[in-house]
Amino acid sequence: MADKKHGCAIFGAGWVSTEHLKAYAADPRCEVVAAGSRKADSARARLVEAGLDPDRVAIYTDFEELLANDRVEIVSITTPNHLHPEETILAAQAGKHICIEKPVAHTVADLKAMREAVREAGVKTVVSFVLHWNESFQNTKALLAAGAIGDIFYAEVDYWHGVDTWYGGWEWCITKEKGGSSFLFGGCHAVDAARWFAGEIAEVAAYAGGWDQRYEYPATVVATVKFVSGAVGKIASSLDIQAPYQFNVDLLGTEGTIRDNRVWSPKLFPGQKSWVEIPTILPDSGDVEHHPFEGEISHLVDCIEKDEESELNLEDAVKTHEVCIAVDSSAEQGGEVVKLPLLRD
Numbered sequence: 547m548a549d550k551k552h553g554c555a556i557f558g559a560g561w562v563s564t565e566h567l568k569a570y571a572a573d574p575r576c577e578v579v580a581a582g583s584r585k586a587d588s589a590r591a592r593l594v595e596a597g598l599d600p601d602r603v604a605i606y607t608d609f610e611e612l613l614a615n616d617r618v619e620i621v622s623i624t625t626p627n628h629l630h631p632e633e634t635i636l637a638a639q640a641g642k643h644i645c646i647e648k649p650v651a652h653t654v655a656d657l658k659a660m661r662e663a664v665r666e667a668g669v670k671t672v673v674s675f676v677l678h679w680n681e682s683f684q685n686t687k688a689l690l691a692a693g694a695i696g697d698i699f700y701a702e703v704d705y706w707h708g709v710d711t712w713y714g715g716w717e718w719c720i721t722k723e724k725g726g727s728s729f730l731f732g733g734c735h736a737v738d739a740a741r742w743f744a745g746e747i748a749e750v751a752a753y754a755g756g757w758d759q760r761y762e763y764p765a766t767v768v769a770t771v772k773f774v775s776g777a778v779g780k781i782a783s784s785l786d787i788q789a790p791y792q793f794n795v796d797l798l799g800t801e802g803t804i805r806d807n808r809v810w811s812p813k814l815f816p817g818q819k820s821w822v823e824i825p826t827i828l829p830d831s832g833d834v835e836h837h838p839f840e841g842e843i844s845h846l847v848d849c850i851e852k853d854e855e856s857e858l859n860l861e862d863a864v865k866t867h868e869v870c871i872a873v874d875s876s877a878e879q880g881g882e883v884v885k886l887p888l889l890r891d
Contacts, residue, residue: 551577552847553617557609557633558625559583559592561714562647562674562834566622567596569843576847579617582606609633613640620846623647626715627731628724631656634860638667643850645843647674648734650863652726654871654888657864661889664860672846672856673863675738677793679841681827682807683739686795690743694811695799701744701779704794705736706787707832722762729767729870733783735793737873738866740781743797746774747869749885754877758786769873781873791832864889 554570554577556563563583570576578596581603583589589607590600606612613621613636622645623633631651637644644664650673651657664671677683689695709719709732718724725731741747749772756766765786771779797804802811807828808821815822849856856862865887872884 551575552619552850553577553579553615554620554622555580555582555612555615555618556592556622556624557582557606557612558623558629558647559585559588560624560626563622563624564592564595565834565837565839566624566645566843567592567598569839570622571596571598572840573844573847575851576620576843578603580604580606580612580615582609582612610636613637613642618642620645620850626718626724627726628652628718631660634660635663638663638669641667641669643670643846645672645674645846646860646863648863649726649730649867649870650860651867652730652871654868657867658889661860661864670846670849670856671860672842672849672858673860674842675735675858675863675866676837676839676842677735677739677829678742678858679838679845680829682824682829683742685807685824685826686743686797686804689804689809689811689814690797692814694802694809694814695797695804696801696813698744698775698797698799699777700796700798701740701773701777702781702794702796703736703740703743703779704782704784704792705733706782706784706789706792706794707732708787708789708791709785720761725761725763727763727767727870727874728756728761728765728783728785729873730867732785733767733781733873734866734870736781736783737869738863739795740771740779741866741869743795744773744775744777744779746865747771747886748774749883750869750872750876751881751883752873752876753881756784756786761785764877767873767877769876771869791830793829
């Protein structure tokens with residue numbers, strides 16, 4: 547691969563697509579060879595924003611035409627949420643490796659169809675739970691691996707992101723058909739984090755609330771969860787919070803506690819009298835420019851070159867999305883317990 551670069555493309559010219567383009571451009575193993583959107587001018591604009599020359603990149607308004615380009619080996623799907631299932635299936639059938647923006651789907655049926663298409667094609671996938679490359683998240687994962695807080699018995703993760711008309715996808719994100727739900731739109735990041743830190747979730751019970759009636763679904767939802775390990779916890783998503791973006795992580799263990807970048811661990815810090823605060827980059831912004839896409843794209847290329855599956859592949863993301871769908875189902879039923887998984891092999 548040393549003398550041949552991976553041909554990369556994006557389809558969808560929304561807010562996040564520029565960061566995918568920048569990440570591909572930053573990896574010396576990659577070359578952006580195509581970009582697409584419903585409007586050619588939008589694709590060109592994103593290329594310019596990423597510092598790329600649009601005259602050196604093939605522009606498409608049809609996804610299947612982009613997939614037919616033999617130079618395209620990797621494609622990022624950065625279109626509105628409801629389009630991801632069909633586009634993922636088409637990309638897999640075309641033999642392309644795929645980075646899929648979240649949410650990947652809104653229904654169990656779509657999750658199953660996508661998973662089957664990717665399995666059959668044998669392509670590599672990474673779903674864009676990009677906070678796995680956030681420094682604070684990586685510190686937390688390292689502390690857990692070192693046994694800093696013992697066994698987790700309670701985990702709490704919150705995705706609080708007040709979304710309003712400033713968001714480029716506002717008109718579609720507030721609809722149930724295209725936006726999905728509070729948990730599918732953004733709260734899936736919190737579910738992914740809870741699973742990464744505390745393990746698989748066995749059952750959920752949820753309630754819906756919020757005040758913003760512009761959404762076709764409840765903008766605030768809170769779920770109590772039980773993990774396979776026996777631990778319990780809470781996961782919340784609020785799109786109508788009136789405050790700056792907040793992503794809270796609280797992990798209570800048998801030998802200590804982690805609260806975001808603060809640690810209580812007498813095992814690591816004998817004689818500890820107060821919280822140890824780790825200076826780091828927190829997941830404290832909803833601005834995509836703040837998110838570590840370079841790490842995500844580099845990881846996808848590593849998986850392709852080493853012929854390895856990512857721990858953030860579509861197979862894993864199905865589990866996160868199942869939890870989100872179960873939370874929505876429970877909330878619609880007034881807090882009824884929903885057991886997982888929803889999708890069986």
